[in-house]
Amino acid sequence: MELSGNLHKMPVKLLDGKAHYTLELNGDKGDLNGALGEKINLHFTGQINCINCGRKIKKTFGQGFCYPCFRDAPQASECIIHPERCRGHLGEGRDPEWEQKHHVQPHFVYLGVSSGLKVGITRETQIPTRWIDQGAKAGIILAKTTNRYEAGVIEVALKDHFADKTSWQRMLKGDIRDVDLLEEKEKARKFIPDEMSDFFYDENGIISIEYPLLESPDKVKSIKFDKEPTINGTLTGIKGQYLILDNKFVTNIRNQSGYFVEVEV
Template structure:
């Protein structure tokens, strides 16, 4: 079977294991059903997720011009502590920023390769954890806006990591951690403005990924350098496709790329 479309991050559904879907404009692929099958990927061109033009993707699916003007890729996305909508202060588009920033946000602990702290909108739990390849996670704080989540994350970074080792995550070099104990220990470092939002009685969420074989030596697929690739799919974890020859492909990092896919 053949498919053609613009890559965006894979959609997911909770299950044992997680169910993955690659969604194109007029079709979708249930990735779990492709395990142990040959997939061929051909790089065709670009389609910016904002302007739709065939312009080289700069970052996060956007061309250079749109990356620096679209509100959905403002600095506050990666650095929530820079959020200003709660002050009625615009960055790029105040209406959009209010819509996203002024809603419940979660500060969480996730264990992908190590225990890390992160921030996401409440509506993105547990999607955010799945995208990071976390096999376990827990909420620490639920606050009413992104700014409070951001300053909480900044405070906790001094006491716990804020990044994932993607290589260890993909090799499944992981250890279970007592996230409840982590949560309780970190409570003392939550800023005063967010202390009342601490979550004291929740449980860990465990996540199971559809992987038949983990890679031992990682080879990262870059479609600009290798425009045609074929391999046997052995698993999906985070936003990565894992192939039998230890090649891994980060779908999310290739958003905005137009590809042709052949199955079998």
């Protein structure tokens, strides 16, 4: 497999409980699950392009944007990180039409188990994609809202009682305690604000996810193209948005979106 182009978040899907990854570079696609156990070489050419407008840049902002797009594009607006500040449902925002399409849509508040139990939100259409991107081994839906703002309000209320961040090291090593998601969902229910209680999600389906791993690493060391233009080794695993090489070196593909690379397996 030989590919070249700008990195973007790896497309993922869940088939029979197993996460499947594709490396997609400017239209070129490669099956990464099929490359497990093979030697892989990724070479950064030194070129970076904004993932929104395509202009050549020297550094990225917010996972792949040039500074003007990071400042002005709706995909990089404040409410991506802070959904409770979303104004889309009021007809406001950087691009109200974009907000209507992406944020004034049903959202889920969920509990996931990545490096531990955490709360998060995502659009209805992004389950289980969001959980795979975070390296979660399981997840359950807590609430279903009509827009991003409502989901953000619920998430903020739950942050006082549940983590909202993932430790990438623990997630990759699989050093995770068992969690009873049904029990935790019942605990979380009482922290939903009264005015949002009607959004509680009654269905209790748990989605479990297996990742393409030859084995879980005991130690992990992050490597990036800014310091190592050529990254190579045996592909021993894929989890979250990380490639795991030689069972110890990891590189985050999503965080290096816009980097032009040449890939050979």
